[in-house]
Amino acid sequence: MAAEATVDLSARYTAKVDSLVERYGKERTALLPILRDVNTEYGFVPEAAMARLSEITGIANAEIYGVVKFYSFFSTEPRGKFIIRLCRTMSCVMSQNAQGQASGSPLRKLMETFGFMKTPGQTWAHPVSETLMKELEIGFGETTADGMFTLEWTNCMGMCDQAPAMLVNEDVHVNLTAERVRDILAACRREAESAGGDFRKTAATDVASVRGTIGNPLSFSEEKPDTGLDAALAMGPEEVMETLVTAGLRGRGGAGFPTGKKWQFTRAQAEPEKYIVCNADEGEPGTFKDRMIMSEFPELLIEGMVIAGLTVGAKQGMIYLRGEYSYLRGHLEEALERCRARGVLGQGIKGNPDLSFDIGIYMGMGAYVCGEETALLESMEGRRGEPRNRFPFPVEQGYLGKPTVINNVETFAWVPCILTRGAEWFIAQGTESSKGRRLFSLSGDCARPGVYEYPFGTTLAQILSDVGAHDAKGALVGGACGTCIPADQFGRELAFEDLATGGSIIVFGPDRDMFAVAENIQAFFAEEGCGQCTPCRIGNARLLEMLSEGREHGITEDDVRKIRELSDTMGFASKCGLGQTAAHALVSIMENFGDELARGGTGDMKQGAAAEQVSA
């Protein structure tokens, strides 16, 4: 019987793969979409499915397996019908501490004893995680006996302004409380029951339900549809690029490469086949402004991409959307459809048969490193999301080896605004090397988390005051690879020449344990690095180890020396930008909150939490 059942299942998996190949094709670029659909359907990627896929595509089974194992959202083992992924990155963890509910020292012991904590120093969200474990009677990384629920941790899902947050399959749930968690679990059970045994929930999140806060008036709100495109068509490619160069628009992903130059390099390539890629793999902890743009201003993003395509001479664009944002996919598809219907996307843009540019959506599957542009390209090509070697650059050999423009969501969104209002408007604000305005994602210990727009050069103090973070003792600017700034430096300016950032600012209130912050960051990197190069792969693991070992007695002077040296090596010798910056935040915490590191940590985000527990 058992053998028969296995054969039966294998046949089912094989048939599924066949139908997906029919739909997506058997090129390597179809690999991830096919695997994703298989994974969504069954909750995992079965061996038989990989074997079949290998047979059809000619891609070796081991290679497919390596791809599956790279992405967090894939599994090679069967999992529950509902896969719950609770965010364990800073803002989500802090939001729960702030609620002042039971802290979890005994629980923590329990978790450690039963091996629920996969990596030492892993932090967790208390009331929500506790409720999940209690209700489901399982630990993280486990599946309920009835095969209904699997509980997992996930790293930052970009919901920091509405923390704590979790995913149930592709659905996003924000502003979680113990109460809400119980409701969600009950709803899952009801749905499963009414649908019979073969139920697996797919995305149904109402985009409006996770909108979040827009903190102050945005330039994007004033932009009228298609005016940027009209302006671009009136100007012609050269003038468009010239305008962007004059405006000094720099990439909003964090690295800040001049956008106009990037487009010029790409356009100059002899190869006629070119691509436009939008990096919507917004994975830097504490960043969620791209999510806001995609939910509020999707057509602005599309317009920017169309302009890019027409300018550099590309016919095809792709939005690489992070897996955590699957719920936005339908919303984006609708926007694309509206644009096509309006004649500003697809064949014959604005009625001109010579102008064609279309956009597809490519889904990520849970890998922070895919935000690195060459890793993103590898991922789009159906490979493990590992950064490529530095040369050649994507503008020369990008997607499928063709010249490719890769820009951040926000960068594309600024393009129509600049073209409509002129470079002068843009450079009227900002600083000498950081022109114009940009979006910031504010989260952590502040009264009004959300997305804010400021001109470059705005002081951290100004921003913190606007978001209601009056007693902050520090702020992490730039996410996990950023810099942790103490209160006495809040006068510093947010600009490429001072505090460069991809827009993430996480605020720490007076009683936050900076040791735990450091541990959280290092755990994040140890897990999210691609694993290729030695300094980053092992360096992050050793840094995390030093912190974990130092939690009780604090890190020593010897540790400090080693951390500095290691951070230097990682910075100089790592393969990609991620590895090069992975120890930055830790070093800045060491410099600015050294006394806290020397004291040791509570293992909790909140200072004194453990002590409270003991007295209770």
Added chain:
Amino acid sequence: MAQAKTEKKQQIPVVIDGKDITVEEGTTVLEAARMIGVHIPTLCHHDDLCAHTLKQGKALDKKGKKAGDETYKDLTLDHATTGAAATSGNCRMCIVEVEGQRTLQASCIMPIDKPLKIRTTSAAIRHARRNVLELMMSEHFGDCTACLRNGNCELQKLCAEYGVREDWFGRPVEPLYDMPDERNIIVRDMNKCIMCRRCIKTCALYQGVYALTPDEKGEHSGISTFMDKEMMEAWCINCGQCVNRCPTGALTERDDTREVWDAIEDPDKIVVIQTAPAPRAAIGESFGCEPGTPLTFQLNTALRRCGFDKVFDTTFSADLTIMEEGTELIKRLYAVLVNGESADALPQFTSCSPGWIKFIEHFHPEYLPKLSSAKSPQQMMGALVKTYLAEKNGWDPDKIVSVSLMPCTAKKFEADREEMDSSGFRDIDYALTTREVARMIKQAGLDLPNLEKEEFDHPFGIPSGAGIIFAATGGVMEAALRTVLEIVTGDDVENLFENANITPVRGFEGARVIELPVEKVGPVPDILKHLVPDFEWLKGARLKVGVAHGTWNATRVIEDIKAGGPFSECHFIEFMACPGGCLGGGGQPIPTSREIRSARARAVYGEDMAYELRKSHENEDVLRVYREFLTDGPCGHRSHELLHTHYHSRK
């Protein structure tokens, strides 16, 4: 585009450590540094594996027109086939300072396309390199003294050079990964792995097997197989090329030396060993000799002093293989060309490379009927030792322990194959690699290169030139042609090729087709009279043969056959799993490189010229076996039972 390709490469001036040098555009910084004698340490880089070298390998043009060199184009390692896998730059040992660059650059993957100023040594570089090594060692579990690569380990050597000490990040006190299952022929110990990925690149891009993959990411990264299977269950062909390219002891072959020593010590056992041609040309490297130093006859002395009772020459059974395989070819040609039987039997594929056999079983089982049914020389010798020789010498076959010295890890698998016991006894009990035998000789305290020379043992002991060239790609084909041409034409092969050196089949191109006209035919020799009445049907025919080495090239040839290209018109194709043939085998001394393989090839062809006997059908030992034992001739009943076998699909 076409214009760009023909453009001459620019010469670019660079300054390395203050020295001026001009290099061709696209040269890597590492290569440029080597040109002026600057040594930059590397771990993930291997000369055989950089995109540069892989591109130089020749492969078949899919459209392939006529035979000859002009039909081959450079193997296109284009973006689509390789992606990031083609480039290394992972270990970060080869980092250098490049003026104008904020971070240190990996020199092995930095192409020079404009004038550069480079420093290869500085405090920052030395610190970073040492830290990289410290980090590797912080995850390295294993005792150097207990490691098969002790003394020949790239990691160990660099740690010594950079003064890596234990107190920096510590060392694991217990294994971080499961210890390897020693039953595997290719033993993978993740505890010693530095994740340089040379093995993955070797397996995928060099061999086209793709048994290995990077696993997981971040600190959980590892190297794995499909579904994390043991190597013995994975789609691995046991070629051992990964072992040859592993910088540490993370990849080794199953160690069978203890069992062999035990057998030698056992007074009840008769322990015989055969030595294959390729190890004889390479084992000296394990004793400090220059590559290409043949030690065939010193080895005989050493093995006897180790305690082996008899030392036989595998070139005997190589000649026997030629007789069987050559006869089979004539049979197949006759069946197809004269009797009009199914053309599926052609081209006939050679079957002496066990890596190639497993490759075709896994990936192209539909071509199994094309495989010659003849066993490999190793197995033929084994089968005869426990039958013919046992009978002749009055030995109890049960007491014979048959050992082989092979350049090959896959030979262990072949020896273990279930079907290899048609005599009622295991053909071969232990197949040892060159490395294992080198260790045994060292354990016996013997200074191999300086031992006196001794002959092989009778009755399998006349060294044959046709047999010895089996070690090189094209060698089996050349040996077969020396015999087939001579038998069919009735003319001396020397009249067709000077000194009987059939040079068109030699060389290191990945895959090649050679055409030989059969202008006249002679009478059928007695030994074949039971198979064909005459050779008239071959008169005026053009014999087409192919040669491929390395399974990457084998794949290309198979694709070509499928597409009806020149290889599909071949009558006979030699396939070797390893690059360069057996001399580049996975059991040969480490390191390996194109230069080392070339030197071994020179040694092999040198021996061929030095031997008196150079044609398989003239080997008196072989002819005696047909007279005394395999009396119904090549491909006769008896030989079929003992010297032939069948393979099966593993797809």
